[in-house]
Amino acid sequence: VTTIQFRQVVVAPGVIDLGVGQPDSTVFPLELFQRSSRVALDSVEQAEAEFFQYGAEYGDGHHRLALAEFLTGAYGVSVDPELLFSTNGNSQAIDMVCGVFTKPGDTIIVEEPTYFLARGIFADRHLNIVGVPMDGHGLDVDALAETFVRLRNEGTPARLVYTIPAFHNPTGVTLSEPRRQRLVELADEFDFLVVADEVYHLLGDLPKPMSAYVDSGRVLSLGTFSKILSPGLRLGWIHASPPLLKQLAGTGVVSSAGGFNPLVSALVTPLLAPEALGAHIAFLRQEYGRRIALVDVALRESMLDRVKWEVPHGGYFFWLTLPQHVDAGKVRLVAKNNGVDFRQGALFSSDAGLKNHIRLSFAYYRDDELIEGVRRLGHVLRLST
Amino acid sequence: VTTIQFRQVVVAPGVIDLGVGQPDSTVFPLELFQRSSRVALDSVEQAEAEFFQYGAEYGDGHHRLALAEFLTGAYGVSVDPELLFSTNGNSQAIDMVCGVFTKPGDTIIVEEPTYFLARGIFADRHLNIVGVPMDGHGLDVDALAETFVRLRNEGTPARLVYTIPAFHNPTGVTLSEPRRQRLVELADEFDFLVVADEVYHLLGDLPKPMSAYVDSGRVLSLGTFSKILSPGLRLGWIHASPPLLKQLAGTGVVSSAGGFNPLVSALVTPLLAPEALGAHIAFLRQEYGRRIALVDVALRESMLDRVKWEVPHGGYFFWLTLPQHVDAGKVRLVAKNNGVDFRQGALFSSDAGLKNHIRLSFAYYRDDELIEGVRRLGHVLRLST
Numbered sequence: 001v002t003t004i005q006f007r008q009v010v011v012a013p014g015v016i017d018l019g020v021g022q023p024d025s026t027v028f029p030l031e032l033f034q035r036s037s038r039v040a041l042d043s044v045e046q047a048e049a050e051f052f053q054y055g056a057e058y059g060d061g062h063h064r065l066a067l068a069e070f071l072t073g074a075y076g077v078s079v080d081p082e083l084l085f086s087t088n089g090n091s092q093a094i095d096m097v098c099g100v101f102t103k104p105g106d107t108i109i110v111e112e113p114t115y116f117l118a119r120g121i122f123a124d125r126h127l128n129i130v131g132v133p134m135d136g137h138g139l140d141v142d143a144l145a146e147t148f149v150r151l152r153n154e155g156t157p158a159r160l161v162y163t164i165p166a167f168h169n170p171t172g173v174t175l176s177e178p179r180r181q182r183l184v185e186l187a188d189e190f191d192f193l194v195v196a197d198e199v200y201h202l203l204g205d206l207p208k209p210m211s212a213y214v215d216s217g218r219v220l221s222l223g224t225f226s227k228i229l230s231p232g233l234r235l236g237w238i239h240a241s242p243p244l245l246k247q248l249a250g251t252g253v254v255s256s257a258g259g260f261n262p263l264v265s266a267l268v269t270p271l272l273a274p275e276a277l278g279a280h281i282a283f284l285r286q287e288y289g290r291r292i293a294l295v296d297v298a299l300r301e302s303m304l305d306r307v308k309w310e311v312p313h314g315g316y317f318f319w320l321t322l323p324q325h326v327d328a329g330k331v332r333l334v335a336k337n338n339g340v341d342f343r344q345g346a347l348f349s350s351d352a353g354l355k356n357h358i359r360l361s362f363a364y365y366r367d368d369e370l371i372e373g374v375r376r377l378g379h380v381l382r383l384s385t
Numbered sequence: 386v387t388t389i390q391f392r393q394v395v396v397a398p399g400v401i402d403l404g405v406g407q408p409d410s411t412v413f414p415l416e417l418f419q420r421s422s423r424v425a426l427d428s429v430e431q432a433e434a435e436f437f438q439y440g441a442e443y444g445d446g447h448h449r450l451a452l453a454e455f456l457t458g459a460y461g462v463s464v465d466p467e468l469l470f471s472t473n474g475n476s477q478a479i480d481m482v483c484g485v486f487t488k489p490g491d492t493i494i495v496e497e498p499t500y501f502l503a504r505g506i507f508a509d510r511h512l513n514i515v516g517v518p519m520d521g522h523g524l525d526v527d528a529l530a531e532t533f534v535r536l537r538n539e540g541t542p543a544r545l546v547y548t549i550p551a552f553h554n555p556t557g558v559t560l561s562e563p564r565r566q567r568l569v570e571l572a573d574e575f576d577f578l579v580v581a582d583e584v585y586h587l588l589g590d591l592p593k594p595m596s597a598y599v600d601s602g603r604v605l606s607l608g609t610f611s612k613i614l615s616p617g618l619r620l621g622w623i624h625a626s627p628p629l630l631k632q633l634a635g636t637g638v639v640s641s642a643g644g645f646n647p648l649v650s651a652l653v654t655p656l657l658a659p660e661a662l663g664a665h666i667a668f669l670r671q672e673y674g675r676r677i678a679l680v681d682v683a684l685r686e687s688m689l690d691r692v693k694w695e696v697p698h699g700g701y702f703f704w705l706t707l708p709q710h711v712d713a714g715k716v717r718l719v720a721k722n723n724g725v726d727f728r729q730g731a732l733f734s735s736d737a738g739l740k741n742h743i744r745l746s747f748a749y750y751r752d753d754e755l756i757e758g759v760r761r762l763g764h765v766l767r768l769s770t
Contacts, residue, residue, distance in 0.1 A: 003449050003466045005441035008643035028437040052413040052615035056390035081388045091642035104489040120637030230437035232647040252505030257476035258393035262617040
């Protein structure tokens with residue numbers, strides 16, 4: 001019965017699913033949002049309740065002005081409100097970007113590994129996906145250049161590169177500054193767009209996001225309130241150059257329905273202040289930082305020596321490397337019978353590789369469950385390797 | 386400068402644009418929505434604030450239960466909450482339905498004329514559009530059957546029929562009951578889906594919507610709060626059989642982002658009661674009914690004898706027929722210089738026909754402006770015909 005379901009993820013009783021890459025309900029700023037909504041709704045006059053109307057194509061003007069000011073501070077990048085376009089969050093934005101900037105049958109590049117649920121969106125848009133490897137500094141830009149040469153020679157030039165440059169999902173790696181520059185140079189050289197899913201950027205202390213490169217005309221920076229406020233709002237933004245935004249605003253859905261999410265934009269606008277959303281993000285960083293340290297200690301205590309990981313500096317994920325011969329998909333079958341779950345590396349691979357990896361999220365559970373989950377996982381790995 | 390724009394439609398000063406097919410800001414139930422939001426937001430506990438999470442794929446369970454009860458009363462059709470799927474409104478729903486149930490290059494059928502902005506959505510999905518004529522009883526189902534035979538013989542069978550069965554946009558016509566039955570029979574015979582855009586159904590006193598036929602497995606009934614509450618909410622629903630809904634829930638975007646608009650669903654749920662939303666709809670019917678009578682009188686006073694129209698029983702639109710030789714597109718150029726605007730028939734045609742028609746909306750303006758707009762239009766027609 002689907003009507004008794006109120007949220008997307010329902011974990012079986014008794015299981016700690018360290019695979020769930022979503023925030024837990026305790027971190028949502030309920031009071032902050034209640035206050036913000038009250039400001040937006042309670043004092044408004046009928047004639048001023050613009051949020052009831054079909055919205056402006058690029059998003060509500062008040063919202064974009066406040067968002068630009070917020071991002072300028074939070075990103076350390078001067079963000080022009082004219083270069084912002086409101087979305088229903090990054091999944092919808094990825095889908096829309098594909099609809100506008102590719103055609104069915106086109107080839108696009110993703111990182112190997114990449115966010116596994118983005119691959120379903122690309123499949124729905126009838127795109128061919130080619131993976132390019134990553135290392136500890138993010139996407140391997142030399143391998144990317146080689147791939148573009150190869151694809152060009154094969155007559156199937158890629159239209160865009162989808163990247164998660166900060167606290168990558170699933171690896172937790174952040175793309176280095178020199179590689180960011182090189183990526184944008186390559187975009188010019190090979191005539192492609194960089195679709196930067198910057199969903200985790202603000203969940204850690206990082207230099208500038210890909211948002212800093214939008215003047216190149218090659219970069220679409222996709223941001224969302226899902227990880228810094230709440231996913232249920234379904235509100236995000238695209239930061240990009242005017243010719244790119246103009247194409248998004250000219251789509252059939254926008255022409256018919258107006259801009260995305262006018263009401264929710266209005267409810268969120270009053271809290272886009274450093275002392276409101278800024279303070280909440282500081283709390284999230286502290287909270288997740290604490291959980292990272294806790295999971296790291298638990299992993300050291302529970303894992304076999306041959307299991308390796310880097311401690312992430314932000315985002316949601318640990319990426320474990322098991323011994324080469326271990327298939328994490330098979331381990332998962334044992335895990336479920338031992339009250340723990342995770343996501344196996346192969347899910348994130350574009351060519352059925354990365355079998356000996358595990359993605360763990362520290363975002364969905366609090367301390368005790370995180371520690372217990374890792375302990376159970378250690379037990380399962382000892383059983384199955 | 387786009388950031389000073391807060392709503393989609395901005396009419397030039399001094400112009401009465403009777404083409405705007407949107408509600409005017411005075412009819413939005415601000416107080417009702419304020420109260421409903423307060424119920425949803427103010428008393429909730431942190432752990433119960435499910436609307437902050439990624440939502441259940443079909444939509445929030447509480448919302449679907451309340452919506453099913455509301456629709457059962459308002460439609461006079463027993464609506465099972467399990468057969469409802471929340472959307473971001475009908476434009477997004479049309480786009481999504483095309484993404485799931487057609488592939489690029491497919492042919493689909495629309496009414497001739499049809500909602501002009503839906504055609505942009507179909508174009509974005511790379512669909513070929515074939516128009517089938519209407520008359521005073523709606524879509525000509527015999528012509529539809531002939532078209533299906535022809536397309537099948539040509540090797541390009543159509544996948545779906547997009548129809549606006551109640552208070553059609555732009556003609557205002559409602560599909561007759563016998564034709565509704567025949568449409569569903571044809572869907573079985575020729576293996577197609579009926580995508581019924583029932584956006585205006587509740588804005589008048591009608592028999593059952595196409596929603597009554599979902600058990601056939603052939604019908605997707607698209608409903609929205611845009612015309613009965615507010616378009617800025619971007620909230621609607623699809624009523625369809627389980628196999629169809631399952632495919633919608635399995636798309637890449639939904640798998641990644643969860644169901645559509647959990648927060649707004651929660652804000653709306655408390656007002657889904659006959660004494661709340663039901664009473665508001667009764668007010669809208671009365672208000673629009675009054676405007677219809679007013680515009681009809683103004684048209685009789687201002688129009689040349691050779692201009693014809695049927696008085697609509699609901700919806701948003703009058704559809705005027707000018708003498709055969711008059712090109713309403715050219716009339717529009719004269720109209721703009723005389724402080725009035727409308728939409729010419731050719732916009733709604735799939736083969737550049739219907740040039741001698743005009744769509745007028747009575748939804749966007751109040752009495753004085755409606756009367757003055759019609760007066761100006763009469764003047765313009767006398768100038769240009």
